């Protein structure tokens with residue numbers, strides 16, 4: 442299955458992707474994770490991307506498209522993948538379509554996870570991630586048993602630099618302007634499906650599975 446997850450920052454794409462990869466045994470390709478790793482490793486790519494990311498803006502299309510092309514060419518993507526956080530602009534979506542039609546393997550589904558703006562703010566400001574295993578928590582909705590410590594691996598939980606309030610506002614504005622139009626883009630291609638991102642993580646996951654099939 443070749444799947445794109447669409448949705449505003451904080452809609453829960455990453456959380457659902459982590460559950461979907463276990464169920465469907467296909468890799469998650471998160472451009473945000475790839476870029477954060479490049480920043481942490483201090484690579485030339487990371488140095489270029491950091492200022493865009495810190496302000497909540499988008500890294501240039503050419504950079505991100507290059508990363509995704511490289512990743513899609515790897516063997517583990519042959520049986521499918523979940524794209525999480527890509528595409529985020531119309532040029533990225535068009536280029537993805539070009540690349541995939543060249544590989545004769547078009548997308549199956551673009552799944553939009555829809556969440557109200559007020560809820561998004563709360564989710565993003567409360568978000569914490571484990572440095573060790575990347576498990577995500579939310580101090581408002583799904584707090585770890587012990588403050589600041591990952592339930593799964595005991596790792597330290599941190600708040601992403603771009604989850605500060607003013608950066609979040611910018612990220613939500615960027616989403617509205619650049620990424621939300623992709624909902625119409627995929628609708629016009631006839632592959633758009635939507636779920637309401639309300640309720641528990643498991644409820645939303647079950648809705649997604651019923652759309653995608655067992």
Ligand code: AMP
Nearest residue numbers: 472473493494498499500505526527529
């Ligand atoms: P995310 O973890 O998906 O919220 O991504 C974190 C940040 O990485 C974004 O705010 C952007 O600065 C950058 N980023 C991730 N994916 C993309 C993309 N497809 N296009 C441009 N920038 C991206």
